[in-house]
Amino acid sequence: xxxxxxxxxxxxxxxxxxxxxxxxxxxxxxxxxxxxxxxxxxxxxxxxxxxxxxxxxxxxxxxxxxxxxxxxxxxxxxxxxxxxxxxxxxxxxxxxxxxxxxxxxxxxxxxxxxxxxxxxxxxxxxxxxxxxxxxxxxxxxxxxxxxxxxxxxxxxxxxxxxxxxxxxxxxxxxxxxxxxxxxxxxxxxxxxxxxxxxxxxxxxxxxxxxxxxxxxxxxxxxxxxxxxxxxxxxxxxxxxxxxxxxxxxxxxxxxxxxxxxxxxxxxxxxxxxxxxxxxxxxxxxxxxxxxxxxxxxxxxxxxxxxxxxxxxxxxxxxxxxxxxxxxxxxxxxxxxxxxxxxxxxxxxxxxxxxxxxxxxxx
Amino acid sequence: xxxxxxxxxxxxxxxxxxxxxxxxxxxxxxxxxxxxxxxxxxxxxxxxxxxxxxxxxxxxxxxxxxxxxxxxxxxxxxxxxxxxxxxxxxxxxxxxxxxxxxxxxxxxxxxxxxxxxxxxxxxxxxxxxxxxxxxxxxxxxxxxxxxxxxxxxxxxxxxxxxxxxxxxxxxxxxxxxxxxxxxxxxxxxxxxxxxxxxxxxxxxxxxxxxxxxxxxxxxxxxxxxxxxxxxxxxxxxxxxxxxxxxxxxxxxxxxxxxxxxxxxxxxxxxxxxxxxxxxxxxxxxxxxxxxxxxxxxxxxxxxxxxxxxxxxxxxxxxxxxxxxxxxxxxxxxxxxxxxxxxxxxxxxxxxxxxxxxxxxxxxxxxxxxxxxxxxxxxxxxxxxxxxxxxxxxxxxxxxxxxxxxxxxxxxxxxxxxxxxxxxxxxxxxxxxxxxxxxxxxxxxxxxxxxxxxxxxxxxxxxxxxxxxxxxxxxxxxxxxxxxxxxxxxxxxxxxxxxxxxxxxxxxxx
Numbered sequence: 001x002x003x004x005x006x007x008x009x010x011x012x013x014x015x016x017x018x019x020x021x022x023x024x025x026x027x028x029x030x031x032x033x034x035x036x037x038x039x040x041x042x043x044x045x046x047x048x049x050x051x052x053x054x055x056x057x058x059x060x061x062x063x064x065x066x067x068x069x070x071x072x073x074x075x076x077x078x079x080x081x082x083x084x085x086x087x088x089x090x091x092x093x094x095x096x097x098x099x100x101x102x103x104x105x106x107x108x109x110x111x112x113x114x115x116x117x118x119x120x121x122x123x124x125x126x127x128x129x130x131x132x133x134x135x136x137x138x139x140x141x142x143x144x145x146x147x148x149x150x151x152x153x154x155x156x157x158x159x160x161x162x163x164x165x166x167x168x169x170x171x172x173x174x175x176x177x178x179x180x181x182x183x184x185x186x187x188x189x190x191x192x193x194x195x196x197x198x199x200x201x202x203x204x205x206x207x208x209x210x211x212x213x214x215x216x217x218x219x220x221x222x223x224x225x226x227x228x229x230x231x232x233x234x235x236x237x238x239x240x241x242x243x244x245x246x247x248x249x250x251x252x253x254x255x256x257x258x259x260x261x262x263x264x265x266x267x268x269x270x271x272x273x274x275x276x277x278x279x280x281x282x283x284x285x286x287x288x289x290x291x292x293x294x295x296x297x298x299x300x301x302x303x304x305x306x307x308x309x310x311x312x313x314x315x316x317x318x319x320x321x322x323x324x325x326x327x328x329x330x331x332x333x334x335x336x337x338x339x340x341x342x343x344x345x346x347x348x349x350x351x352x353x354x355x356x357x358x359x360x361x362x
Numbered sequence: 363x364x365x366x367x368x369x370x371x372x373x374x375x376x377x378x379x380x381x382x383x384x385x386x387x388x389x390x391x392x393x394x395x396x397x398x399x400x401x402x403x404x405x406x407x408x409x410x411x412x413x414x415x416x417x418x419x420x421x422x423x424x425x426x427x428x429x430x431x432x433x434x435x436x437x438x439x440x441x442x443x444x445x446x447x448x449x450x451x452x453x454x455x456x457x458x459x460x461x462x463x464x465x466x467x468x469x470x471x472x473x474x475x476x477x478x479x480x481x482x483x484x485x486x487x488x489x490x491x492x493x494x495x496x497x498x499x500x501x502x503x504x505x506x507x508x509x510x511x512x513x514x515x516x517x518x519x520x521x522x523x524x525x526x527x528x529x530x531x532x533x534x535x536x537x538x539x540x541x542x543x544x545x546x547x548x549x550x551x552x553x554x555x556x557x558x559x560x561x562x563x564x565x566x567x568x569x570x571x572x573x574x575x576x577x578x579x580x581x582x583x584x585x586x587x588x589x590x591x592x593x594x595x596x597x598x599x600x601x602x603x604x605x606x607x608x609x610x611x612x613x614x615x616x617x618x619x620x621x622x623x624x625x626x627x628x629x630x631x632x633x634x635x636x637x638x639x640x641x642x643x644x645x646x647x648x649x650x651x652x653x654x655x656x657x658x659x660x661x662x663x664x665x666x667x668x669x670x671x672x673x674x675x676x677x678x679x680x681x682x683x684x685x686x687x688x689x690x691x692x693x694x695x696x697x698x699x700x701x702x703x704x705x706x707x708x709x710x711x712x713x714x715x716x717x718x719x720x721x722x723x724x725x726x727x728x729x730x731x732x733x734x735x736x737x738x739x740x741x742x743x744x745x746x747x748x749x750x751x752x753x754x755x756x757x758x759x760x761x762x763x764x765x766x767x768x769x770x771x772x773x774x775x776x777x778x779x780x781x782x783x784x785x786x787x788x789x790x791x792x793x794x795x796x797x798x799x800x801x802x803x804x805x806x807x808x809x810x811x812x813x814x815x816x817x818x819x820x821x822x823x824x825x826x827x828x829x830x831x832x833x834x835x836x837x838x839x840x841x842x843x844x845x846x847x848x849x850x851x852x853x854x855x856x857x858x859x860x861x862x863x864x865x866x867x868x869x870x871x
Contacts, residue, residue, distance in 0.1 A: 130810055134817050144820035144834035277809045
């Protein structure tokens with residue numbers, strides 16, 4: 001008596017996106033925005049919000065025409081078979097690169113913060129084994145797990161932000177002048193680069209049950225994410241100031257180290273890392289599922305389990321080979337992945353939208 | 363050659379079986395005797411109704427299952443004494459008179475099928491067989507020793523109903539009828555078990571419960587192929603979709619008020635003769651974390667109690683593993699004074715923390731199991747010896763540290779705070795997995811165990827309803843109303859959407 005038929009609801013899809021956003025946002029947004037906009041970094045999410053609103057309108061146009069089709073089918077229909085396949089391969093490679101990067105980043109973070117004496121290979125293997133076990137069952141259990149983790153993460157995030165209030169110095173948020181307008185815009189692009197992950201959810205659009213109220217739900221989610229990204233910037237900015245913040249590897253986590261409860265419970269960052277691993281797990285699992293779904297739709301195969309094992313093995317080796325150190329990983333993220341995210345997440349869908357309009361497919 | 367012969371034999375056997383099941387024996391005393399055999403407790407009493415016309419009938423019943431005085435006073439006595447029966451011309455007239463109500467016994471049916479008569483006799487009815495007409499009048503005069511409705515033994519409530527289910531399923535359906543007086547309450551019977559022929563009742567409210575759900579439950583129950591229905595697992599396993607999961611997917615309750623509440627909610631209930639529990643499907647985690655008493659307290663008090671219960675769940679599941687992870691892998695997480703205290707208490711203890719904790723958990727499991735099996739009279743002595751004497755001696759001998767004793771004690775107490783014993787047992791199993799994972803990988807191991815546990819629970823569905831519903835696939839409103847929180851009853855207007863009920867409104871407005 002299976003009622004959902006292996007599909008998830010729009011709410012579940014949106015919650016997946018929220019959690020996908022959180023893991024890289026905590027790691028990347030505070031440093032990037034503070035480097036670009038200094039004290040005005042906390043205003044960067046506003047630019048991102050405006051640009052993302054435009055993107056939501058484009059996506060809703062796609063969904064209006066192609067109700068139950070995946071983004072792979074939409075691309076093929078609009079661009080034709082050959083160019084469609086080329087673009088799909090580009091998306092597949094992008095996702096593979098993102099999974100590998102996130103797997104490696106997760107491993108490095110655990111080694112640096114919680115388990116310095118354990119080999120990164122074991123840490124990565126443990127994660128990939130669990131991901132393989134979970135992804136095998138499809139998107140429904142994964143999205144349900146995400147709903148549970150979302151509740152836990154939301155409670156922890158709110159509690160941490162409340163507990164850090166005594167340490168906040170709001171003077172660090174000022175001054176702001178009109179000259180900050182362009183840096184704010186540039187900083188906003190960094191946030192936008194993570195918002196680009198929304199296209200990954202769109203890639204398994206055919207696995208989402210009903211898209212009624214897509215616009216209103218998307219706007220609610222966007223506002224939630226803007227609040228999250230604002231807090232992720234404001235809290236470390238208030239505690240450390242922009243100049244120290246830009247030199248920290250994981251500023252938000254360092255901020256949490258400042259929390260002291262009744263002068264008794266201190267250094268709770270290891271506990272926070274535990275929950276951070278959960279967001280990483282969701283991110284890696286969803287990306288892996290998306291890549292598999294692309295294989296399934298692209299090659300029209302029913303059983304993807306053999307592909308899953310091969311794909312996870314590729315991820316394992318790629319994550320270990322892609323950079324020699326955290327520094328190289330950070331450079332890869334700043335110089336290549338950010339730009340790539342914007343191209344694949346925004347430029348390409350908008351280009352496809354324009355071609356679709358010209359070819360009267362939309 | 364031999365293969366062909368074997369095939370022929372099996373074919374003949376099959377044909378024979380088919381024939382024997384298809385042949386319908388005539389309804390008369392000798393055939394009934396042939397089918398029932400020579401059991402001493404089966405009584406055949408021939409009664410001559412009219413000596414002139416030689417009208418005789420046979421009363422058949424099982425000694426000990428019928429009320430003898432009722433049969434004597436309301437069946438045999440009027441049969442012999444009533445003038446109209448005495449004056450009857452033939453047995454056909456007697457049957458007509460019985461149909462018209464000459465006998466004072468109300469619960470009577472006219473049967474023409476020998477199988478129905480046999481099953482009636484086996485269930486405790488008495489059959490009056492008219493051999494010349496091949497007709498039998500079956501009187502429902504069941505009376506056997508049964509346990510009185512008493513207070514619940516497991517699911518106690520200080521401020522709630524004090525009745526519980528008993529082994530007699532008719533008493534249970536009557537108790538239920540007293541609680542739900544709507545005509546929409548439907549109780550359908552099916553018989554399961556080749557040997558036990560146990561009556562199983564499917565209980566639902568036809569104006570509320572989803573039809574597909576009812577069909578599915580009936581279908582699953584009718585497909586049970588077993589000799590006996592003597593234990594709860596026969597019913598539970600047939601209703602479960604995923605047997606490789608220790609968490610209870612069918613809610614088992616001994617409280618009629620809980621059962622009635624769930625049936626009114628739109629779920630399907632199952633009662634079985636001889637089993638003093640009611641089963642409710644589909645089961646969810648929210649249900650097992652709730653007690654019927656929650657609705658007897660102020661909603662704020664109930665909410666606090668429920669939060670405490672969820673905290674107990676977290677403690678019961680993770681405390682030993684956290685103790686291992688923090689003391690062995692991440693000691694910087696705890697305050698320095700506490701870390702020093704634990705280190706001091708472990709001074710001289712030979713076993714490593716992980717081994718010590720696992721040892722204590724196993725010891726607790728043994729004590730728990732022994733506590734359930736030993737007679738009540740010596741139970742207290744064993745608990746004292748097991749916990750106090752052995753525990754104290756083990757600490758003094760430096761086999762275990764006092765901190766480990768405290769951790770295991772708190773964990774054990776927390777696991778008893780959960781209202782559902784089946785759920786508590788599943789938590790015990792997962793606690794061991796958590797402990798082993800944290801012994802290997804510390805906090806990372808705990809996270810891995812959390813992911814695996816949540817995955818197992820997320821996969822679980824019964825009759826299309828997710829086990830973690832409404833935390834998953836429900837809206838924020840569903841989560842707030844009656845889960846960890848309990849809002850005032852008047853604000854609880856809608857039935858759980860996942861049950862896809864016919865009438866979503868809880869109230870008449």
